[in-house]
Amino acid sequence: MKLKNTFKELLRYPSAIVGLAIIAFLLLLSVYAVVSIPYKQAVILWRGGEGIWYHNPKNAGPAWTNVFRREKLPESFHMSTLDGTAPKTVIPGEKMDNTLITYTFDYQADSYPSDIAIYFTTVYTTKQPFVAMYWIMPDGTKIDLGSTALDTKETYYIAQDAKLQKKLADLAPEKGLFVADPKAGLTAPEKGTYSLILSGYTFDKGSTIDAEMVLYGQVSGIAGTDHLRRDLTVALLWGTPVALAFGLMAALGTTVLTMVIAAFGVWYGGWVDGLIQRITEVNMVLPFLPILIMVGTFYSRSLPVILGTTILLSIFGAGIKTYRAVFMQVRESPYIEAARAYGAGSLRIIFSYLVPRIIPLIIPQLVTLIPTYVFLEAALAILGLGDPTLPTWGKVIYDAQSNGALYKGLYYWVMEPAFFLMLVGLAFALLGFSLDRIFNPRLRGM
Amino acid sequence: MSEASLPFDAKAEAQTRRKATLNTISRILRYTVVRLVVLFLTVVVAVYLTILIANMGGYVDQIQRGQIQEAVSMMLATNPAFKMLSPAEKQAQMDAQIAIQERRLGLDKPFAVRSVLYLKNALTLELGRALQMASDSGSKQVKNIILERLPATLVLFGTADVFLFILAVLIALSLSRKYGSFWDKIFIALAPTSAAPGWFYGIFLILIFAALLHWLPFGGMVSAPPPESKLLYALSLLEHMILPVTAITLSLLFLSTFTWRTFFLIYSSEDYVDMAKAKGLTSRSIERSYILRPTLPTIITSFALLVISMWTGAPIFETVFLWPGLGRALFMAVGLYDTPVIVGSTVIFAYLLVITVFLLDIAYALVDPRVKIGGGESRPQ
Numbered sequence: 001m002k003l004k005n006t007f008k009e010l011l012r013y014p015s016a017i018v019g020l021a022i023i024a025f026l027l028l029l030s031v032y033a034v035v036s037i038p039y040k041q042a043v044i045l046w047r048g049g050e051g052i053w054y055h056n057p058k059n060a061g062p063a064w065t066n067v068f069r070r071e072k073l074p075e076s077f078h079m080s081t082l083d084g085t086a087p088k089t090v091i092p093g094e095k096m097d098n099t100l101i102t103y104t105f106d107y108q109a110d111s112y113p114s115d116i117a118i119y120f121t122t123v124y125t126t127k128q129p130f131v132a133m134y135w136i137m138p139d140g141t142k143i144d145l146g147s148t149a150l151d152t153k154e155t156y157y158i159a160q161d162a163k164l165q166k167k168l169a170d171l172a173p174e175k176g177l178f179v180a181d182p183k184a185g186l187t188a189p190e191k192g193t194y195s196l197i198l199s200g201y202t203f204d205k206g207s208t209i210d211a212e213m214v215l216y217g218q219v220s221g222i223a224g225t226d227h228l229r230r231d232l233t234v235a236l237l238w239g240t241p242v243a244l245a246f247g248l249m250a251a252l253g254t255t256v257l258t259m260v261i262a263a264f265g266v267w268y269g270g271w272v273d274g275l276i277q278r279i280t281e282v283n284m285v286l287p288f289l290p291i292l293i294m295v296g297t298f299y300s301r302s303l304p305v306i307l308g309t310t311i312l313l314s315i316f317g318a319g320i321k322t323y324r325a326v327f328m329q330v331r332e333s334p335y336i337e338a339a340r341a342y343g344a345g346s347l348r349i350i351f352s353y354l355v356p357r358i359i360p361l362i363i364p365q366l367v368t369l370i371p372t373y374v375f376l377e378a379a380l381a382i383l384g385l386g387d388p389t390l391p392t393w394g395k396v397i398y399d400a401q402s403n404g405a406l407y408k409g410l411y412y413w414v415m416e417p418a419f420f421l422m423l424v425g426l427a428f429a430l431l432g433f434s435l436d437r438i439f440n441p442r443l444r445g446m
Numbered sequence: 447m448s449e450a451s452l453p454f455d456a457k458a459e460a461q462t463r464r465k466a467t468l469n470t471i472s473r474i475l476r477y478t479v480v481r482l483v484v485l486f487l488t489v490v491v492a493v494y495l496t497i498l499i500a501n502m503g504g505y506v507d508q509i510q511r512g513q514i515q516e517a518v519s520m521m522l523a524t525n526p527a528f529k530m531l532s533p534a535e536k537q538a539q540m541d542a543q544i545a546i547q548e549r550r551l552g553l554d555k556p557f558a559v560r561s562v563l564y565l566k567n568a569l570t571l572e573l574g575r576a577l578q579m580a581s582d583s584g585s586k587q588v589k590n591i592i593l594e595r596l597p598a599t600l601v602l603f604g605t606a607d608v609f610l611f612i613l614a615v616l617i618a619l620s621l622s623r624k625y626g627s628f629w630d631k632i633f634i635a636l637a638p639t640s641a642a643p644g645w646f647y648g649i650f651l652i653l654i655f656a657a658l659l660h661w662l663p664f665g666g667m668v669s670a671p672p673p674e675s676k677l678l679y680a681l682s683l684l685e686h687m688i689l690p691v692t693a694i695t696l697s698l699l700f701l702s703t704f705t706w707r708t709f710f711l712i713y714s715s716e717d718y719v720d721m722a723k724a725k726g727l728t729s730r731s732i733e734r735s736y737i738l739r740p741t742l743p744t745i746i747t748s749f750a751l752l753v754i755s756m757w758t759g760a761p762i763f764e765t766v767f768l769w770p771g772l773g774r775a776l777f778m779a780v781g782l783y784d785t786p787v788i789v790g791s792t793v794i795f796a797y798l799l800v801i802t803v804f805l806l807d808i809a810y811a812l813v814d815p816r817v818k819i820g821g822g823e824s825r826p827q
Contacts, residue, residue: 281488290761
């Protein structure tokens with residue numbers, strides 16, 4: 001009943017409504033993240049290696065930025081003979097079979113792709129298959145891309161082909177192939193239907209050639225990609241439950257334990273109180289972040305260990321003094337005396353009479369503490385001490401920082417995780433401020 | 447009668463005043479000494495805890511052993527008498543020497559004894575030799591590396607602290623004067639933005655003023671190469687300090703002004719302030735003697751907490767701004783797994799915190815006449 005009233009009162013504050021709405025959104029996002037990308041898959045998607053990310057371009061911004069751009073940037077796409085998205089015809093011959101693979105695509109972007117790669121997969125027993133490649137412009141011009149013998153796994157990156165670059169009047173191949181006349185310099189890319197034709201020859205019985213073409217664009221997905229071609233969406237989605245869980249658990253653990261310890265100190269008084277006070281004073285001069293860094297470097301970077309250390313180091317914080325002052329007053333209340341008169345034990349008095357009295361005081365504090373710990377977790381990740389397996393927001397910023405994202409103009413890389421961190425900070429701060437006003441009516445006038 | 451007693455009164459007054467001043471001085475002196483002793487004990491315990499945490503994996507022992515090994519092999523390598531020996535004999539000699547040195551330094555003793563030795567070393571800043579890092583002057587002593595970085599950190603955070611304190615007090619005072627005005631509401635509305643720490647604002651500031659506008663440098667302390675003349679050096683330092691100081695200010699200003707303004711409001715509704723108004727005192731002198739004076743202890747307490755949290759956040763803040771201070775040294779040591787530097791910087795941070803607490807204690811004693819030795823309740827915590 002009381003909770004319901006509080007909630008009703010909360011809805012009178014616009015800032016609380018905004019805060020609650022953002023928190024609800026973040027919670028939904030967390031549930032969506034955990035359900036749509038299970039933990040194991042998230043770890044594979046984030047740490048799987050090139051084999052999982054090779055469809056994505058490197059350092060590509062989010063695709064939706066095209067909406068605000070006059071010159072549309074190309075998006076990545078891939079076509080493969082393995083999944084039937086590209087046609088393959090085999091013409092049997094006497095000594096050798098001719099495999100024809102054609103990739104036909106419509107190119108409408110106003111800028112060039114960042115690279116084009118062909119991933120070959122072949123099967124042979126004695127003699128390596130051989131392939132010749134041709135590029136056909138929208139106006140029908142045919143450009144010879146050269147030919148090569150193929151091993152079972154072979155990759156051809158057009159951007160790295162120095163011979164082709166010479167042929168294209170020294171223009172970078174991934175650009176030069178989209179220009180009407182390379183000799184006239186770098187002009188806007190021709191729009192229209194391009195084809196890449198692979199004409200392969202196999203010499204053994206049962207020998208096959210399959211190939212996948214990946215055109216790497218300059219934008220990719222909702223969130224873009226990083227230097228390892230990883231899709232940032234995974235980290236942004238999974239960062240949400242990790243950040244919220246860490247913040248909530250750290251804030252809850254710290255506040256509850258601090259409150260209970262303060263209550264014990266006040267109730268037993270004497271040396272117990274003195275000891276708690278002295279520990280608090282020592283703890284104040286213990287350098288919090290450096291010790292966390294030490295623990296992270298020497299022992300373990302896993303999130304539970306960091307969480308435990310954080311709570312341990314924060315219990316004896318400034319909060320103990322505040323709670324102590326309040327408990328001192330509460331201790332003298334007549335109802336405590338009444339409880340003692342009927343013979344209540346110390347533990348009963350502490351947990352049933354002392355602690356519940358200051359819960360209204362700690363709720364706003366708890367809510368405002370949550371972002372502090374969310375930022376702490378991000379800070380540790382930025383220092384390179386993030387959890388080794390989980391994808392988190394802080395780790396994205398760490399990667400961005402260590403790859404000079406701001407120098408290179410890859411702003412989305414920093415801005416996206418920062419935006420989520422800001423959302424968390426803002427939401428809980430707004431809610432905490434409103435709660436403070438409800439539970440501490442003295443503040444209301446000010 | 448009254449005329450005759452006047453000189454006597456003036457004399458007595460002067461005497462009481464002098465006595466009061468003496469009292470204040472002796473009170474503060476005694477307070478200082480007691481606080482120094484208490485804080486020294488505190489820092490001893492804090493450093494001891496740091497060492498315990500560091501040595502839970504035997505890292506301090508390793509640092510010691512590494513140092514002995516290096517010293518012994520250096521000694522043997524430069525001693526011509528050993529050049530003639532066979533490798534096996536050399537090794538035997540080295541092992542024997544190492545054993546002697548380890549015994550000398552107490553490494554064969556139980557951990558309880560050893561930890562006290564380490565505590566003594568840490569307290570006297572005998573922090574050992576770095577594994578990878580070196581100071582700019584080429585020294586591998588952790589002490590030199592850290593002391594070289596310390597001024598950079600002190601300059602940055604000292605400036606930011608003073609700037610923030612003065613700005614916040616001034617704004618809070620003027621807001622409390624125009625309580626309920628437009629600006630007052632703006633500052634209240636912006637108070638929740640302090641949930642984000644300074645480094646977070648730093649990223650945005652770097653993005654806007656360095657990456658997009660190219661007005662200010664991305665980071666660092668002075669431009670490279672450092673200017674020759676002192677004036678240009680100072681100007682370059684100032685230019686590099688604009689963004690970090692702004693970031694700290696942005697992250698803490700709104701909440702501080704909001705809290706302090708509330709303190710001012712509480713104190714300005716006291717009866718004696720109304721009395722002063724009734725007496726016809728100017729609003730300036732009311733503010734200074736009747737509002738600011740009694741609020742200062744509370745404000746210093748809340749400021750002390752801010753400064754402590756700022757110190758603790760130095761590693762991440764300096765990393766974002768590439769500021770070559772203590773925090774960044776710690777970050778680099780983590781990257782290189784340079785254990786002596788990590789332990790050493792943590793110890794120095796503990797010292798810095800204690801010194802900060804001590805200075806603020808003194809400031810507190812100066813502004814609050816009620817502070818007496820043993821008056822545990824009114825200590826800033």
